[in-house]
Amino acid sequence: MSDQKTTSDTRERILDVAERLFMDNGYEATSMRAITSAAEVNLAAVNYHFGSKEALLCEVFRRRLTWLNEQRLQALDKLEAQAAGAPLKPSQILEAFFGTLLRMGEDPSLGGMTFLRLLGRTLTEPAEFIRTFFAGEYAQVIDRYKRALFRALPDVPKAEIVWRLHFMLGAMSYAIAGTDVLQVVTGCEVGDLAGEASCDDPDTVLARRLAERLMPFLLGGLRAPLPQFHEEANKQKEPSSKTV
Amino acid sequence: MSDQKTTSDTRERILDVAERLFMDNGYEATSMRAITSAAEVNLAAVNYHFGSKEALLCEVFRRRLTWLNEQRLQALDKLEAQAAGAPLKPSQILEAFFGTLLRMGEDPSLGGMTFLRLLGRTLTEPAEFIRTFFAGEYAQVIDRYKRALFRALPDVPKAEIVWRLHFMLGAMSYAIAGTDVLQVVTGCEVGDLAGEASCDDPDTVLARRLAERLMPFLLGGLRAPLPQFHEEANKQKEPSSKTV
DNA sequence: GTCTATAGGTGGATAGAC
């Protein structure tokens, strides 16, 4: 990875095209032939550069997720440095986690909405190698954020926080992955929901509107009154509904 | 569909097995051969009974969704009759919509968690025929519930309600579809999150716990303060944050 | 309704020349 003068853009072209086609059609329904012909490279090039179709998919994600993971950890580092030992506010944590991702959607050079949609869709793919891959990619970052939320919400049972983190991930993933489902389900064009018309790229506008809408929703869900518990409740709290 | 004395359970056996395999592997990765051999029927039986693999998938959903749609509409009818013209409470509407679905997860004869997971995963599949199918299946019910929410939250801009309905659908779908992602992402077993051990089927317990956890989260999100608006805000409200 | 047999096609991967 050092001295090829033309680390020929073949590699990058394949990754760009694969990203788009995997998003449009899904992993299984996208053939190597479709990728290589759209990228105008030879069929054998994928196996030469990546080894297999599975490895190609992983590389499509790795090139974006490495950057995203760094950004998310840095955002948390920065907040914690500013707080000087005090717990963070939940809204700050959510902004660092979800805001960092959603800002990728506004920047085509980071993959834009194409990558975000692909990510949202692929997270629920059943294939074993995909689940294993994401587990490894996400483990460290999720763990850091989980601990930040535990500190930020000391009165909420940890199991409850974990559930809600999961709900938040789901709301975001579907909101991103299903921007076309949205139209269908709601009978509205995304343009109508986005507010005023804009001169920018529609995807960029969508990413911005999404962030504005999603963040209050997630925060409201995270801080909702706790559910009733049944027998002995969790260690730290009296059961009945209380706003956290 | 009337006089075959043995409307041989071949048909039902295929549907049951297809439901499970589509859930385990996804639509594209599940072959007719895998289905017919697991169901112990002949390879040609699927095409005889359903016509094609696509039609089989649609039928897998139709046999559950028809019932679900009826239940959801009846639940709303009943609430509206009780209210005698007054708007419903948001919590009632969510209970009717999401509670009805989640109760399917507790009843294996209605598909149980297998069907719920399949539904959650399939909603984001890119294949055109799937999107078209769901659009037709859901349109009527979603429209009724949308209008109920508009009435229940007259001070919230309609576009905002539509966004939040979408977020809620997403949170629920992922929460269901990704109960194994949950383990991986959070480092917990589902059992740990479910609270006490139980003698029931683990999936049934999970469905119950999920409902208890999810409903407060969704309600908190739906009723969260409105986001800031930029230029001219929506017609009905002053912009800055207000709890609805 | 069920079965066998097969048509007719596409998939991922690789060997080996250049």
Add this chain to the structure above:
DNA sequence: GTCTATCCACCTATAGAC
């Protein structure tokens, strides 16, 4: 690094006997 040619496993769907 790129290309052609090819292997072969597997797919959906159907024709036609029983």
